[in-house]
Amino acid sequence: MHGPASPGWLLVALCAATGAYCLLRMRSSVREQRRAAGGEALMGFGMAVMAVPATVFTPPGWAWPLYAAVFGAAALHALWSARGSAHHLHHLVGAAAMVYMAVAMAAAPGAHHHGGAGVPLVTGPLLVYFTGYVLLSGARLVPGAVAAGPVTVAAGPGAVRWGDRPELARACRLSMGIGMVAMLLAL
Template identity: 75%
Template sequence: MPGPVSAAWLLVALCAATGTYCLLRMRSGVEEQRRAAGGEALMGFGMAVMAVPAAVFTPPRWAWPLYAAVFGAAALRALWAARAAPHHLHHLVGTGAMVYVSVAMAAAPPGAHHTHGGSGLPLLTGALLLYFTGYVLLTGARLVPATGPEPAAGARGRPEPGGRPLGWGDRPELARACRLSMGIGMVAMLLTM
């Protein structure tokens, strides 16, 4: 990733921490949570690897097509899942963006790794940048707590339909925060394209 090395390392840390949290969410008792968390862990770790500064590690040329294939398979899985649950469309856009970045890096001249320079802002990069910027703003706004009366003492654990309180990995606001951090990471990566 171009730009200041400290910013690249912050992005690596953010994406790796998000990927790790998503791995922990895979222990959820809710199958849909486990499935979504697995895809999000893949995205988090993939973004962390892509964000490592080029001065530290430059992947070999064959790695970029491999990344594209892995994220292409994840995109097909998200497309299949989106038939039944439309919220998987975001996963489809995210994995598609990772395929796009991987293909762009594979097509870059050998000496231009992590420089992403080019002639202006390609249309697809701009569209993805608009999507993820909007997603970050909307998700961030949803995380802001609404002001209102304090919930009853028993309502803080937010019991699930079976009557048991939700585990920390099943909390919707934590999943949103995870997706928000990956959206921020994607915006940062797309800005460098």
């Protein structure tokens, strides 16, 4: 991505950590959670690779079309999976955004080129979507009501494993949404 190196490395760290956590979530006993976590792990690691500052590493010319093909396949998979779950529509938009960014980077490697003044036609709606997604995801993380008593965490066999906790999955999705906004702004 274009832009300063320090924020780029922070974005790499955020996306890689999110991808690693999503890999751990793939060990869940819930089938749908495993499937969603796999797509999110691909997105997290893909975003981490794409966010490496261009001053440090400039990918070869063949990398961007390969990147677009991988995320194009992920978009098709998300489209197919969207039959059963609306959450996969978000994966579809995310994968399509990754394809768009890969194509944009292939067309103008190492330069800020938008083809005119202002925000490009596709970048604007993607920024609106992901900004809305980040705000909604952040609002969902805020506790609705304070518990009447002390909160206890069960440690027995029926306890929810840390990889199956819904608030951690939401935080994971929130961090990837923030990363996507940052990457679209840097495009």
